[in-house]
Amino acid sequence: MDRLTKFRDEMKKNGIDAMVIYNLEGSDQPSTWYISGFSGTHSLVFISQENAYISTDSRYFTQVKEQSSFTMFPITSDKRVKDILKFFIEKEEAKILGYNASNISVKLYNSLFGDLDIEEIKDCESIIQNMRMIKDSEEIKNMEKAIKISEDALQETLNHIKPGKSETEVCARLEYEMKMRGGELAFPTIAVSGARSALCHGKPSNKKVKEGEFLLFDFGARYNGYCADITRTFSVGTPSDEMVKIYDIVYEAQVKSVQAAKAGVIGADLHNVAWEIISDAGYGDYFGHGLGHSLGMDTHDGAGASPSNKKEIPEGAVITIEPGIYLPEKFGVRIEDDVLFLKNKNKVLTNFDKKLMII
Amino acid sequence: MDRLTKFRDEMKKNGIDAMVIYNLEGSDQPSTWYISGFSGTHSLVFISQENAYISTDSRYFTQVKEQSSFTMFPITSDKRVKDILKFFIEKEEAKILGYNASNISVKLYNSLFGDLDIEEIKDCESIIQNMRMIKDSEEIKNMEKAIKISEDALQETLNHIKPGKSETEVCARLEYEMKMRGGELAFPTIAVSGARSALCHGKPSNKKVKEGEFLLFDFGARYNGYCADITRTFSVGTPSDEMVKIYDIVYEAQVKSVQAAKAGVIGADLHNVAWEIISDAGYGDYFGHGLGHSLGMDTHDGAGASPSNKKEIPEGAVITIEPGIYLPEKFGVRIEDDVLFLKNKNKVLTNFDKKLMII
Numbered sequence: 001m002d003r004l005t006k007f008r009d010e011m012k013k014n015g016i017d018a019m020v021i022y023n024l025e026g027s028d029q030p031s032t033w034y035i036s037g038f039s040g041t042h043s044l045v046f047i048s049q050e051n052a053y054i055s056t057d058s059r060y061f062t063q064v065k066e067q068s069s070f071t072m073f074p075i076t077s078d079k080r081v082k083d084i085l086k087f088f089i090e091k092e093e094a095k096i097l098g099y100n101a102s103n104i105s106v107k108l109y110n111s112l113f114g115d116l117d118i119e120e121i122k123d124c125e126s127i128i129q130n131m132r133m134i135k136d137s138e139e140i141k142n143m144e145k146a147i148k149i150s151e152d153a154l155q156e157t158l159n160h161i162k163p164g165k166s167e168t169e170v171c172a173r174l175e176y177e178m179k180m181r182g183g184e185l186a187f188p189t190i191a192v193s194g195a196r197s198a199l200c201h202g203k204p205s206n207k208k209v210k211e212g213e214f215l216l217f218d219f220g221a222r223y224n225g226y227c228a229d230i231t232r233t234f235s236v237g238t239p240s241d242e243m244v245k246i247y248d249i250v251y252e253a254q255v256k257s258v259q260a261a262k263a264g265v266i267g268a269d270l271h272n273v274a275w276e277i278i279s280d281a282g283y284g285d286y287f288g289h290g291l292g293h294s295l296g297m298d299t300h301d302g303a304g305a306s307p308s309n310k311k312e313i314p315e316g317a318v319i320t321i322e323p324g325i326y327l328p329e330k331f332g333v334r335i336e337d338d339v340l341f342l343k344n345k346n347k348v349l350t351n352f353d354k355k356l357m358i359i
Numbered sequence: 360m361d362r363l364t365k366f367r368d369e370m371k372k373n374g375i376d377a378m379v380i381y382n383l384e385g386s387d388q389p390s391t392w393y394i395s396g397f398s399g400t401h402s403l404v405f406i407s408q409e410n411a412y413i414s415t416d417s418r419y420f421t422q423v424k425e426q427s428s429f430t431m432f433p434i435t436s437d438k439r440v441k442d443i444l445k446f447f448i449e450k451e452e453a454k455i456l457g458y459n460a461s462n463i464s465v466k467l468y469n470s471l472f473g474d475l476d477i478e479e480i481k482d483c484e485s486i487i488q489n490m491r492m493i494k495d496s497e498e499i500k501n502m503e504k505a506i507k508i509s510e511d512a513l514q515e516t517l518n519h520i521k522p523g524k525s526e527t528e529v530c531a532r533l534e535y536e537m538k539m540r541g542g543e544l545a546f547p548t549i550a551v552s553g554a555r556s557a558l559c560h561g562k563p564s565n566k567k568v569k570e571g572e573f574l575l576f577d578f579g580a581r582y583n584g585y586c587a588d589i590t591r592t593f594s595v596g597t598p599s600d601e602m603v604k605i606y607d608i609v610y611e612a613q614v615k616s617v618q619a620a621k622a623g624v625i626g627a628d629l630h631n632v633a634w635e636i637i638s639d640a641g642y643g644d645y646f647g648h649g650l651g652h653s654l655g656m657d658t659h660d661g662a663g664a665s666p667s668n669k670k671e672i673p674e675g676a677v678i679t680i681e682p683g684i685y686l687p688e689k690f691g692v693r694i695e696d697d698v699l700f701l702k703n704k705n706k707v708l709t710n711f712d713k714k715l716m717i718i
Contacts, residue, residue: 041560058647059560106468107460107482123466172538179531182565201400201418206541288417 003035003131008049010127011098018094019124020085021045022112028103030297031128033225037068044081045070048092055084082112089118098124133294133303134316140340142226143296143318144349146183147338149221150228151352153177158359163211163236167191167204174219183221186228187299190218197233198332200289200324211237214331215359225297229320230350231336234359246283246325247333247356253277253323254335254354257291257305261321261339261346267309274323275307283325292320295338317341318349362394362490367408369486370457377453378483379444380404381471387462389656390487392584396427403440404429407451414443441471448477457483492653492662493675499699501585502655502677503708505542506697508580509587510711512536517718522570522595526550526563533578542580545587546658549577556592557691559648559683570596573690574718584656588679589709590695593718605642605684606692606715612636612682613694613713616650616664620680620698620705626668633682634666642684651679654697676700677708 001009011019023032026041033039035047036054040063044055054070064072073084088094099113101123113121135143157174171191178185192202194213209215213236220228233250235243253274260273271291278287290306293299295318303309304319313319319341324334337350360368370378382391385400392398394406395413399422403414413429423431432443447453458472460482472480494502516533530550537544551561553572568574572595579587592609594602612633619632630650637646649665652658654677662668663678672678681695696709 059558101466101469102464104465105461106463106465107484109465110460125466168541169539172535175538176531176535179534180528182527199418 004047004052006131007035007047007127010131011047011049011124014098014122014124014127016096016098016122016124018046018048018089018092018096019098019127020112021100021128022081022104022108024108027105027108028100030225031100031103031132034132034297035128036070038064038070039067039225040064042075044075044084046085046088046092048094051092053088055081085112086116089116095119097121098127100125100128132296134314135296135318135340136316139226139296140318140349142224143228143338146186146221146223146226146228147230147349147351149178149181149183149223150219150230151350152181153183153221154217154219154230154232154352158234161209161215161236161359164208166206166208167193167196168206170209170215171204174217178219178221181221183223186220186222190216192216192332193236195329195331198326198328198330200326200332200334209236212240213237214239214243214333216332216334218334218336220299227295227297227299228350229295229299229336229338230352231322231324231334232352232354232357233333233335234357236359238358239356243331243333244356246327246331249278249281249283250323250325250333250335251354251356254321254337257321257323258337258339258346258348261319261341263315263317263341263343264312265341267303267305267311267313268307270305270313271307271309274321278323278325286325286327287323288326289324292322292336292339294318295320313341315341315343363406363411365490366394366406366486369490370406370408370483373457373481373483373486375455375457375481375483377405377407377448377451377455378457378486379471380459380487381440381463381467383467386464386467387459389584390459390462390491393491393656394487395429397423397429398426398584399423401434403434403443405444405447405451407453410451412447414440444471445475448475454478456480457486459484459487491655493673494655494677494699495675498585498655499677499708501583502587502697505545505580505582505585505587506589506708506710508537508540508542508582509578509589510709511540512542512580513576513578513589513591513711517593520568520574520595520718523567525565525567526552526555527565529568529574530563533576537578537580540580542582545579545581549575549590551575551691552595554688554690557685557687557689559685559691559693568595571599572596573598573602573692575691575693577693577695579658586654586656586658587709588654588658588695588697589711590681590683590693591711591713591716592692592694593716595718597717598715602690602692603715605686605690608637608640608642609682609684609692609694610713610715613680613696616680616682617696617698617705617707620678620700622674622676622700622702623671624700626662626664626670626672627666629664629672630666630668633680637682637684645684645686646682647685648683651681651695651698653677654679672700674700674702
């Protein structure tokens with residue numbers, strides 16, 4: 001069943017006559033791209049049971065026709081977004097609308113949906129979220145390409161790292177290598193070393209990389225709309241015994257979690273596989289985040305392997321598996337793969353070696 | 360008068376007891392940074408006439424204390440954001456709250472502000488927007504630094520451009536050079552050549568740069584929270600007569616608009632300075648955007664020199680001046696400087712030569 005047909009089935013179940021997706025400056029780009037094929041940063045999508053429309057401005061008139069099979073209505077200075085929305089509502093006789101509540105600001109909501117001749121408007125973002133969580137083979141190919149770009153870039157970057165280079169410099173190199181291979185950035189790169197590797201979401205700084213430190217990269221390319229998300233932690237020169245010990249615990253937790261990954265597993269249960277290993281080793285207090293999240297057109301693309309997710313992870317989901325231990329003021333280790341959940345098994349999409357590597 | 364004092368004066372004029380700024384994954388980072396000093400990506404700011412509070416999670420406990428003078432309340436698994444907000448409201452006996460309606464999604468608004476014991480909550484984003492539009496000397500220094508990083512990076516990038524390189528490759532180089540100089544990206548870089556230079560917001564592609572084409576860069580670094588925004592259009596090899604003619608028109612429009620820039624000028628009037636020159640030359644239909652926008656902690660930081668802005672541009676504003684002519688399927692030219700508006704004069708913050716340069 002194609003996406004639009006499935007989406008319309010879900011619209012019926014949710015009791016809405018039409019779905020509105022407004023994408024301003026990329027605010028709802030992934031869902032727009034997913035359902036309509038249009039990858040630009042400004043559009044109004046309107047889907048009823050009979051018709052599917054897309055509006056955009058003059059920057060994108062050519063692109064939208066190339067990318068989308070939806071019927072195009074141009075946004076102009078005479079026909080603004082609100083006028084076009086009213087026209088769609090009237091034409092399709094839509095009384096109950098759905099929208100994505102996470103991807104529209106209160107200000108935009110009021111200006112777009114205020115003063116409409118409708119009965120009700122309701123948040124239906126779960127429709128597209130649930131659909132986007134389950135990837136088809138074309139989507140997996142895009143993710144594999146994003147991962148290959150990321151891994152090739154990391155491999156090349158390793159040739160340019162030496163003590164005395166700053167985190168900012170090695171980060172700039174890694175991002176450059178991804179872009180040279182046709183990737184965009186899936187998210188701002190984390191490149192942190194020494195005590196700063198204990199900062200889960202540390203920004204690269206002008207701190208210089210030193211011998212005997214960990215250097216942690218959490219990074220990923222975006223290709224054709226799909227994201228990679230990979231973490232590797234390297235030892236710059238010979239690691240201390242404590243560094244090796246912590247790395248080994250995280251490595252074991254990561255490998256065992258990957259082994260337990262398959263369609264149908266409860267998110268929280270999978271998290272616990274890693275948590276128990278780390279906790280039994282005495283470091284439970286230093287693993288403060290969830291084991292992983294769904295990945296796709298967004299970096300956090302739905303529920304994943306977190307303590308709060310009591311649902312089964314469905315077949316076709318791609319979830320990151322990324323345990324870590326962070327010893328404040330000392331160092332941190334995290335290892336992250338992107339894993340496709342299948343019936344009774346999984347496929348690890350990332351290929352970069354994850355054993356402790358000295359660079 | 361310091362920022363917080365001025366902000367509290369404006370709160371009184373707007374009739375609110377307290378202002379709430381919620382910043383999730385950087386959703387309201389610039390305003391949070393501006394008023395509290397905290398530059399992280401997760402915080403709840405609460406300002407009353409007597410007190411100013413900031414809450415963040417464990418990633419930022421150290422950083423928030425270093426950066427902000429506001430009283431810190433930690434967000435933990437026991438004390439979540441909503442609990443903390445309720446505590447602030449009760450403690451400060453706040454009945455009328457203000458918030459920024461453009462920087463919070465409907466979903467977040469409902470979960471944060473639903474079910475509170477208050478009388479009213481109203482959009483007060485104009486308070487901080489108006490304050491942020493007028494820059495002090497420290498802010499101008501940051502912008503000058505962001506501009507210097509951008510211009511040095513562009514100068515270096517010119518050494519790496521030759522026919523046969525793709526737009527993506529030269530874009531990757533420019534971004535790399537900005538990052539190597541300590542800049543983040545203010546916005547996604549536009550690097551487009553040949554017929555693609557006629558796309559106002561074109562994304563770099565794998566199209567190769569060729570002799571006899573324009574190559575247009577619209578780019579900028581962000582430094583210490585402040586953005587540069589610069590456009591230069593270069594001729595790769597010898598330009599055609601038509602290319603020279605169009606460049607000269609845009610150049611004249613840009614120079615004359617800069618000459619007319621000073622505090623007190625009406626935004627639309629300044630736009631018209633450029634528009635009349637371009638229109639008189641017969642290309643009015645090919646200059647489809649506003650002359651410029653306010654610049655600061657956001658790339659579009661308030662009203663600027665657009666046809667719709669009937670207000671005076673205040674002293675201390677930094678506005679981009681960026682006329683362009685775009686001939687579909689042929690080429691486009693845009694030249695953009697960042698201009699500080701002063702009493703009876705202005706200061707052009709950008710320094711990169713803007714005469715037609717053959718590379």
